[in-house]
Amino acid sequence: MSTAALTVVLQEPPSLARLYLNAAATAAAHRLRKRPAATRVPEAVHELPALTVDLEHLTSFQRLLHATVRDELPSAYVHTLAFPVSMSVMTRDDFPLPLLGLVHLENSVEHHAAIPFTLPLTVRAHAENLAGHRAGTTVDMVAEVSDSVTRELLWRGVSTYLAKGVFFPGLDKPGTGGRNGERAREPFVPPTPTALWRLGQETGRDYAGVSGDFNPIHLSSLSARALGMKTSLAHGMYSVARVLAESGHDSDAGTRWHVGFEAPVYLPATVAVSLQDAQDPGGEWTGTAFQAWNGKSARRHFHGRIEPLGR
Amino acid sequence: MTGAARTETERTMTTVRKAVVVGGNRIPFARANGAYATASNQDMLTAALDGLVARFGLQGELIGEVAAGAVLKHSRDFNLSREAVLGSSLAPETPVYDLQQACATGLEAVLGLADKIKLGRIDSAIAGGVDSASDAPIAVSEGLRRVLLELNRAKTAQQKLKALSKLRPKDLAPNAPGTGEPRTGLSMGEHQAITTAQWGVTRQAQDELALASHKNLAAAYDRGFFDDLVTAYRGLSRDSNLRADTSLEKLVKLSPVFGKQLPTPATMTAGNSTPLTDGASAVLLASEEWADARDLPKLATVVDGEAAAVDFVHGKEGLLMAPAYAVPRLLARNGLSLDDFDFFEIHEAFAGTVLSTLAAWEDENFCRERLGLDAPLGAIDRAKLNVNGSSLAAGHPFAATGGRIVASLAKMLHEKAVADGKPARGLVSVCAAGGQGVVAILESY
Incomplete structure (x- = not known):
């Protein structure tokens, strides 16, 4: 699908603030004129060549997420580099789902090689896998980050988003084999916590500052309520970045991680977290399972695992 | 004969000497914001040293080396122990170093210095520890600190303005040290509550241990046991946390303070946890x-x-369980079992810590899977445990606890050996923040 003809080369990193504004305008326009029901994702691949990392920006990210200030990029930081490029695909006119109100359902990343901050990077992003879900329609945004010079693939992330209440004829119906259709929810029994996060109201703003993700639902209770939330919520990727930093493998080469998001973290919050390391009989690390939940209501916020690639 | 070979020969000929405990001194421990509210770490450490000097006639004495430390330490106190020695009546030529291993600071100071004596590098040493939860260091917030440092690096007015523009109102709130583990955000009590629940330690067992600690400490004071171990300071002659008149009835009335978010009933109270001291x-x-x-x-x-x-x-593993691993290794190296000891000094960070450790040593699964032993390490005779009270009653000024235990145990071993006419042996176990633990064996001289 990534033939050269379909590649859109971006001259500079897209401004997320502008993309959000555009998205709001498009949403308003779409409400006025009924949008034609596109049931395909755009075939275009957006590419941002020769992206360089700002060291001060990287340090702010590492500090906020309680990560060690290393020269290698944390896996979740790479996501923040790739995210604007994915967003530019999601705000295309031929993208079938409305950007505002998309819910981040899950995220999978393969972190193939350690990425020093000095490396010039190329980011490519495209959409795929439009699928039915009991609550709407999901799409996978795929981002690939490679060495600008050698073209070696360093990092590949797949973010799955749900457009609630958007249904397309012809897509898998819930319960008829749709991959997101009827996934039985196992009852959640909180395990023993290994950590406790006390997240203030500013958590969303602070993470927006280091990730560039200024989605209004994270910024203040007022802006969140304007979009129908009861109050502001923490970025899912904030939690992931923090739990990965805690695992000690957040910038390791040759790892893969996956996270499934559940109940949102409304701010302020006290989040109970559990990390559980696994080892093979020889003592080699085989992965860290993690989950987080609300200590009072025991509703799970997210769960996932980081493990060595190739297992 | 080559030079290397000669050195080797000399080394094997060097015999390891004994390191003996001559005695100890401490000031009574005070609950935070009490009798020592305005005394600094340096003041208190100097007071403890002065008492030791007076007790053993060490005025003007050049000690081989002094090592001491504090857990909660001001940045200006980089040479805390050296400054305390300079303020004491020890010879000012006495070399000193600071060390810190959280609550194990005091015991680690004893072990390191004892090894130097054994190897003949020094002939005498003072191991110490001090902590003040009252006179705690308060730092500016991370935000303000970064702005101030950037301001310091800025050369032009524009750079200075840029640095200042990063200041936010919340940055003006100061940071006080907490007892939370930096990596987990859980306080030590919350961590222990998890371990206490995992080992199924009951509220009653914890309260009974706390009661025994108070009763034993009070009895020891009453019979004069601490007369040559403690020097009064700032109007205090006994540990101010000691409640000689406490009872099980009083302890059971206290509300739980840790583990309230766990699915199991919360069992840890202010009575069966140590206070800030x-x-x-x-x-x-x-x-x-x-x-x-x-x-x-x-x-x-x-x-x-x-x-x-x-x-x-x-x-x-639980935060405070490291001694459960250290003790079996120490016993194996010395060819000893738990039955070979006359006294056990297990630091009571929380009653739950002591009881979880004891439960682990009695548990076949734990001993097989975690410790790699064929059989449980075993139970200890509870009549030998913390017989003159421990931290639940005395309090726990973090770095000072090791010195309290070693001095008391040395005296107990000596008394028992004299009374029984045969050697006595004691085990010390101290858990520490950061998932660490230090343990030691002492024998009557």
Whole structure:
């Protein structure tokens, strides 16, 4: 699908603030004129060549997420580099789902090689896998980050988003084999916590500052309520970045991680977290399972695992 | 014969000497914001040293080395112990270093200095520790600190303005030290509550241990046991946390403070957890020759020590369980079992810590899978446990606890050996923040 003809080369990193504004305008326009029901994702691949990392920006990210200030990029930081490029695909006119109100359902990343901050990077992003879900329609945004010079693939992330209440004829119906259709929810029994996060109201703003993700639902209770939330919520990727930093493998080469998001973290919050390391009989690390939940209501916020690639 | 070979020969000919505990001194421990509210770490450590000097006639004495530390430490106190020695009546030529291993600071100071004596590098030493939860360092917020540092680096007015523009109102709130583990955000009590629940330690068992601690400490004071171990300071002559009149009825009335978010009933109260405490302690160590030359007592020898650490960050073990791993290794190296001891000094960070550790040693699964033993390490005779009280009653000024225990145990071993006419042996176990633990064996001299 990534033939050269379909590649859109971006001259500079897209401004997320502008993309959000555009998205709001498009949403308003779409409400006025009924949008034609596109049931395909755009075939275009957006590419941002020769992206360089700002060291001060990287340090702010590492500090906020309680990560060690290393020269290698944390896996979740790479996501923040790739995210604007994915967003530019999601705000295309031929993208079938409305950007505002998309819910981040899950995220999978393969972190193939350690990425020093000095490396010039190329980011490519495209959409795929439009699928039915009991609550709407999901799409996978795929981002690939490679060495600008050698073209070696360093990092590949797949973010799955749900457009609630958007249904397309012809897509898998819930319960008829749709991959997101009827996934039985196992009852959640909180395990023993290994950590406790006390997240203030500013958590969303602070993470927006280091990730560039200024989605209004994270910024203040007022802006969140304007979009129908009861109050502001923490970025899912904030939690992931923090739990990965805690695992000690957040910038390791040759790892893969996956996270499934559940109940949102409304701010302020006290989040109970559990990390559980696994080892093979020889003592080699085989992965860290993690989950987080609300200590009072025991509703799970997210769960996932980081493990060595190739297992 | 080559030079290398000669060195080797000389080394094998060097015999390891004994390191003896001459005695100790501490100031009474005070609950935070009490009698020592305005005393600094340096003040209290100096007071403990002065008492030790007075007790053993060390005025003007050049000690081989002094090592002490504090857990909660001001950045200006980079040379805390050296400054305390300079303020004491020890010879100012006495070399000093600071060390810190959280709550194991005091015991680690004893072990490190004892090894230097054993190897002949020094002949005498003072191991100490001090902590003040009242006179705690308060720092500016991270935000303000970064702005101030950037301002300091800025050369132009524009750079200075840019730095200042990063200041936010919340940055003006100061940071006080907490008891939370940096990596997990859980306080030590919350961590222990998890371990306490995992081992099924009951509220009653914890309250009984706390009661025994108070009763034993009060009895020890009453019979004069601490007369040559404690020097009054700032109007205090006994540990201010000691409640001689406490009872099980009083302890059961207290509400739980830790573990309230766990699915199991919360069992840890202010009564069966140690309070924040201020205090200082010092222990005099020496070679036999040095003690004999000054006609000083030789109470006990420092036989051996062991440190261990556990991974509590990734859910593998409880924060305060490291001594459960250190003790079996120490026993194995010395060819001893738990039955070979006359006294057990297990630091009561929380009653739950002691009881979880004891439960682990009695548990077949734990001993097989975690410790790699064929059989449980075993139960200890509870009549030998913390017989003169421990931290639940005395309080726990973090770095001062090791010195309190070593000095008391050395005296107990000496008394028992004299009474029984045969050697006595004691085990010390101290858990520490960061998932660490240090343990040691002492024998009557």
